[in-house]
Amino acid sequence: MSELNTPPTAAVNLKKAERVALIQQTLDELYPTTPIPLDHFDxxxxxxxxxxxxxxxxxxxxxxxxxxxxxxxxxxxxxxxxxxxxxxxxxxxxxxxxxxxxxxxxxxxxxxxxxxxxxxxxxxxxxxxxxxxxxxxxxxxxAFGVPAFPVDTHIHRLAQRWGLTNGKNVVQTEKDLKRLFPKESWNKLHLQIIYYGREHCSARGCNGLVCGICRACYPARKHPKQVQKP
The missing domain is CATH 1.10.340.30 (Hypothetical protein; domain 2)
Incomplete structure (x- = not known):
């Protein structure tokens, strides 16, 4: 489902497996390539x-x-x-x-x-x-292409908004995301989530009710999603 598509018309929140699939598909459509944000040469x-x-x-x-x-x-x-x-x-x-x-x-x-x-x-x-x-x-x-899932503030925030973790700490968030997504997707996915968090689901720009993924995953959500800081 693309970012610009409207959420399902029925106000029924998606189950976790459905959310995982929708998130992966949406991010792949939005960010087919994921350049590394930090300039480096080795x-x-x-x-x-x-x-x-x-x-x-x-x-x-x-x-x-x-x-x-x-x-x-x-x-x-x-x-x-x-x-x-x-x-x-x-x-x-x-x-x-x-x-x-x-x-x-x-x-x-x-x-x-x-x-x-x-x-x-x-x-x-x-x-x-x-x-x-x-x-x-x-x-x-x-640098080495070894599967890993670095969790920064963007990832920690979005994982909570999307119901993928309870948000107790970044250690738990990393474990939860590694369990939910295929290992071969981790290196690309963590960058995709960072890009999405900066561009569509920022700390102030979305409260769990605004961006495309939040609305698609939780069409029945009525109140802002409170997230725990790392």
Missing amino acids: AYSLLIAVLLSAQCTDARVNQITPALWQLADNPHDMAKVPIEEIKAVIRPCGLSPQKSKAISVLSQRLVDEFDGQVPADMAALETLPGVGHKTASVVMSQ
């Missing part, structure tokens, strides 16, 4: 970009990273750059003291422990400074 540049994106927009990160790569574009060189120089460049991204230190230390760790390469291993990635489960999942998915 696994290391993606890792750093994702780290910088915490509490910062992808657009802002993409504005900042070219200047950062002029300082250094690989772990060996970045480890030699003074933290204050890194901090000065990335300041517009916010949290620059923590992020600059993390970039410096994780670069040295990559040199010392992984021969200067970003490990294609979730557990190893999560040991790096500034790299949590979501960041590691993004790198595994987008």
